[in-house]
Amino acid sequence: MSTRPAQTPIEAHPDLMALRAHYEEASETPLARTLYGLTCLAGLYAAISPWVVKFSVIPYITVNNLIVGLAVAVMALGFASAYGRTHNLAWTTPVLGVWLIISPWVILQKAATTGLIASNVIVGAIILLLGAGVASLGMTRQFG
Numbered sequence: 053m054s055t056r057p058a059q060t061p062i063e064a065h066p067d068l069m070a071l072r073a074h075y076e077e078a079s080e081t082p083l084a085r086t087l088y089g090l091t092c093l094a095g096l097y098a099a100i101s102p103w104v105v106k107f108s109v110i111p112y113i114t115v116n117n118l119i120v121g122l123a124v125a126v127m128a129l130g131f132a133s134a135y136g137r138t139h140n141l142a143w144t145t146p147v148l149g150v151w152l153i154i155s156p157w158v159i160l161q162k163a164a165t166t167g168l169i170a171s172n173v174i175v176g177a178i179i180l181l182l183g184a185g186v187a188s189l190g191m192t193r194q195f196g
Contacts, residue, residue: 099120113164150180153180
């Protein structure tokens with residue numbers, strides 16, 4: 053009869069607990085708070101951009117921007133409130149930024165207007181950069 057040592061559940065593993073503490077510490081810096089706030093604002097702008105730039109008469113891109121923008125804003129709020137638990141989703145924010153950049157050509161092909169393209173490319177690039185910053189927060193070793 054062999055005796056095996058009692059195994060610790062993964063949720064209580066010391067390395068996992070230290071990693072979560074590291075993510076929580078990284079999320080409390082002024083830089084992190086700034087990134088979360090700007091990401092949320094960029095997402096909200098993407099959601100309302102069809103009405104701001106006056107391309108809300110084009111239904112597919114309007115729905116696309118509304119859904120993607122709200123998703124980015126909600127994710128930013130999640131990062132701000134519980135980064136230790138939501139950091140695994142941070143990689144999706146830059147992907148959504150890339151989607152906003154290319155969506156006028158993918159969804160509308162040749163029917164995209166200059167204002168629509170400019171709005172999506174600019175806000176998509178901003179979300180891409182801010183999302184990359186949010187995703188890299190847990191990788192930093194020094195907090196400022």
